[in-house]
Amino acid sequence: MIALVKEFTPKLYPANNIWQQLGIAERGPKLYQALHNGFAYSVFDTLASLSGLDKKQLAAVCQLAPATLARRAKSGKFTQEESDRLYRFTTVLVAACALFDNDITAANHWLTEPVYGLGDRAPLDMLATSAETQAILDLIGRLEHGVFA
Numbered sequence: 001m002i003a004l005v006k007e008f009t010p011k012l013y014p015a016n017n018i019w020q021q022l023g024i025a026e027r028g029p030k031l032y033q034a035l036h037n038g039f040a041y042s043v044f045d046t047l048a049s050l051s052g053l054d055k056k057q058l059a060a061v062c063q064l065a066p067a068t069l070a071r072r073a074k075s076g077k078f079t080q081e082e083s084d085r086l087y088r089f090t091t092v093l094v095a096a097c098a099l100f101d102n103d104i105t106a107a108n109h110w111l112t113e114p115v116y117g118l119g120d121r122a123p124l125d126m127l128a129t130s131a132e133t134q135a136i137l138d139l140i141g142r143l144e145h146g147v148f149a
Helices: 020-022 028-035 039-049 055-061 066-075 080-099 104-112 130-144
Strands: none
Touching: 020 039, 020 080, 028 080, 028 130, 039 055, 039 066, 039 104, 055 080, 080 104, 080 130
């Protein structure tokens, strides 16, 4: 039987093309496969450039030790777990950019400063777990919709 339905990939933030610049699908099977295979090292370089963070800061945010980062640069590929950490950071970056109308400077400022809605913690300090990442995304969603409680 031939499938008559094409794969639907909704765009959460149509004005933002960070995913496209990284060469990674925003969601769906292509994203899942890229995570399982491990992101190319070039994703890290591009993400550092797009985010405005230097490579040392981005490595710290994504919990990548300098020696590990050097090994990944040499091999050209991240592990599945490391790719997932890069994915979490990218998801938060994209959401913060959308919150600030694609103003990367404002988004970076918000990501690095303590935020009342996150218990006075900086969002970039909360990317170690998927639960903390979800708390950041939930807060961004509430702020976008004017729900402050």
